Amino acid sequence: MADLLSSCHTGRPLHSITELYRPRNAWTLRLKSAADLTCKFPLKALISRRSRPPTRQRTVYATAAPVSREIDDQAASGSKQFPVESSSKSKKVMVIGGDGYCGWATALHLSSKGYEVAIVDNLVRRLFDHQLGLSSLTPISSIHDRIRRWKSLTGKSIDLFIGDVCDFEFLAEAFISYEPNSVVHFGEQRSAPYSMIDRSRAVFTQHNNVIGTLNVLFAIKEFAEECHLVKLGTMGEYGTPNIDIEEGYITITHNGRTDTLPYPKQASSFYHLSKVHDSNNIAFTCKAWGIRATDLNQGVVYGVRTDETEMHDELCNRFDYDGVFGTALNRFCVQAAVGHPLTVYGKGGQTRGYLDIRDTVQCVELAIANPAKPGEFRVFNQFTEQFSVNDLASLVTKAGAKLGLEVQALSVPNPRVEAEEHYYNAKHTKLMELGLQPHLLSDSLLDSLLNFAVRFRDRVDTAQIMPSVSWKKIGVKPRTVAA
Numbered sequence: 001m002a003d004l005l006s007s008c009h010t011g012r013p014l015h016s017i018t019e020l021y022r023p024r025n026a027w028t029l030r031l032k033s034a035a036d037l038t039c040k041f042p043l044k045a046l047i048s049r050r051s052r053p054p055t056r057q058r059t060v061y062a063t064a065a066p067v068s069r070e071i072d073d074q075a076a077s078g079s080k081q082f083p084v085e086s087s088s089k090s091k092k093v094m095v096i097g098g099d100g101y102c103g104w105a106t107a108l109h110l111s112s113k114g115y116e117v118a119i120v121d122n123l124v125r126r127l128f129d130h131q132l133g134l135s136s137l138t139p140i141s142s143i144h145d146r147i148r149r150w151k152s153l154t155g156k157s158i159d160l161f162i163g164d165v166c167d168f169e170f171l172a173e174a175f176i177s178y179e180p181n182s183v184v185h186f187g188e189q190r191s192a193p194y195s196m197i198d199r200s201r202a203v204f205t206q207h208n209n210v211i212g213t214l215n216v217l218f219a220i221k222e223f224a225e226e227c228h229l230v231k232l233g234t235m236g237e238y239g240t241p242n243i244d245i246e247e248g249y250i251t252i253t254h255n256g257r258t259d260t261l262p263y264p265k266q267a268s269s270f271y272h273l274s275k276v277h278d279s280n281n282i283a284f285t286c287k288a289w290g291i292r293a294t295d296l297n298q299g300v301v302y303g304v305r306t307d308e309t310e311m312h313d314e315l316c317n318r319f320d321y322d323g324v325f326g327t328a329l330n331r332f333c334v335q336a337a338v339g340h341p342l343t344v345y346g347k348g349g350q351t352r353g354y355l356d357i358r359d360t361v362q363c364v365e366l367a368i369a370n371p372a373k374p375g376e377f378r379v380f381n382q383f384t385e386q387f388s389v390n391d392l393a394s395l396v397t398k399a400g401a402k403l404g405l406e407v408q409a410l411s412v413p414n415p416r417v418e419a420e421e422h423y424y425n426a427k428h429t430k431l432m433e434l435g436l437q438p439h440l441l442s443d444s445l446l447d448s449l450l451n452f453a454v455r456f457r458d459r460v461d462t463a464q465i466m467p468s469v470s471w472k473k474i475g476v477k478p479r480t481v482a483a
């Protein structure tokens with residue numbers, strides 16, 4: 001904890017979140033690499049000696065503290081029992097990053113659909129806010145209160161493993177004790193601007209994301225080889241090529257020979273690049289070890305409410321509007337609500353795929369319910385509609401006017417290095433074929449998002465709105481001030 005406080009104080013980014021939860025030298029056995037450990041000590045045997053019998057609800061900390069049933073017991077009284085679908089018994093899903101924006105909504109959705117759910121999270125997203133002086137538009141409860149409230153409302157338990165997937169021993173223990181059928185991996189540093197603050201944040205992002213995913217792949221190989229990996233990738237892996245974007249693969253004829261190859265990747269931040277590296281590692285392990293995996297190349301997510309999160313204030317999701325973690329449409333709604341000009345970066349012709357958070361949770365459910373085959377590396381483009389930044393600005397301006405808000409769009413110098421006018425046409429049919437029923441961005445949806453922002457506008461810190469992370473100015477000196 002001393003480390004945590006000093007990190008918050010100095011703004012020093014952590015190289016690994018494990019630093020927070022485990023004093024140095026606390027383990028007699030430090031894992032340098034899985035291969036090291038496997039040859040010196042039989043890892044399965046080592047961990048099975050330490051593991052506990054499965055329990056209905058667990059909270060396991062990185063240091064393998066005793067199992068706690070406290071949340072269950074406190075919450076069980078007076079709960080409304082939802083029917084559990086019979087097939088759920090064998091459907092155990094581990095949601096890595098289940099305390100974050102997409103992860104929390106997904107964990108609840110899967111739980112409500114009858115899956116057994118365990119959240120694995122190191123809570124580092126909350127720490128980033130402390131370090132940078134940021135805050136969600138919406139007040140969010142602790143993960144413990146969230147899970148307790150869910151249990152009291154629905155009777156459904158969510159297991160909790162608090163720790164870092166970069167710490168393989170922790171991850172191995174979570175896998176062995178939980179025995180997941182599917183792993184949904186949201187547990188990555190997901191902000192492009194965060195990864196461009198300074199050298200150490202760039203290194204943190206790539207280390208955290210790439211090594212975390214590599215550890216998940218090793219854990220599947222070693223402990224759960226049938227387990228289906230559903231990995232959150234990004235549409236940003238493709239960049240903005242001047243040809244149509246396919247779903248993962250493109251068939252090319254070159255010098256008279258034809259092959260179907262991974263679609264070219266042109267990511268444009270250290271964050272987006274980390275996802276490219278992940279995709280390569282996953283594709284390789286599918287081939288080499290027969291892992292089954294689905295890479296969900298997700299677009300920009302908007303919205304905040306899902307059927308489950310709106311059941312109670314304590315289930316409320318986070319809503320980022322700042323220049324580091326806030327994404328385009330959500331930011332514009334908050335800006336409109338507080339009378340701040342909409343921050344269109346550069347010419348505003350940047351076009352991306354977008355989707356409602358209610359579709360994120362639906363897509364993940366569809367991927368889990370229709371798993372990839374052993375050895376298959378499946379790629380789905382996960383978005384429902386394309387918009388340019390200018391499109392979004394004019395939609396928000398119109399919706400704002402209906403609510404009596406005076407909204408203006410302002411072109412601000414683009415802090416990023418990206419094409420501001422370009423061709424963009426990305427395929428997104430595979431999830432539709434599996435049955436996705438999209439929530440498209442209608443007037444009424446935009447009205448409700450704006451109303452939501454208006455409801456919480458007193459919580460907005462307008463100093464966090466303008467972008468302050470520059471792709472070109474990134475340097476080696478640690479930036480300790482609010483980004």
Ligand SMILES: O=c1ccn([C@@H]2O[C@H](COP(=O)(O)OP(=O)(O)O[C@H]3O[C@H](CS(=O)(=O)O)[C@@H](O)[C@H](O)[C@H]3O)[C@@H](O)[C@H]2O)c(=O)[nH]1
Pocket residue numbers: 190191192193233234235236237298299300301325326327328329331343344345346348350351352353389416418
């Ligand atoms: O106030 C703003 C904010 C953003 N933009 C522009 O809007 C576009 C999208 O930016 P964003 O911040 O909404 O989204 P991005 O940085 O691309 O990242 C987000 O969306 C990605 C999907 S995608 O964009 O790569 O398809 C996810 O992978 C990330 O985790 C998520 O943070 C960019 O061209 C950006 O320059 C503005 O013009 N004004």
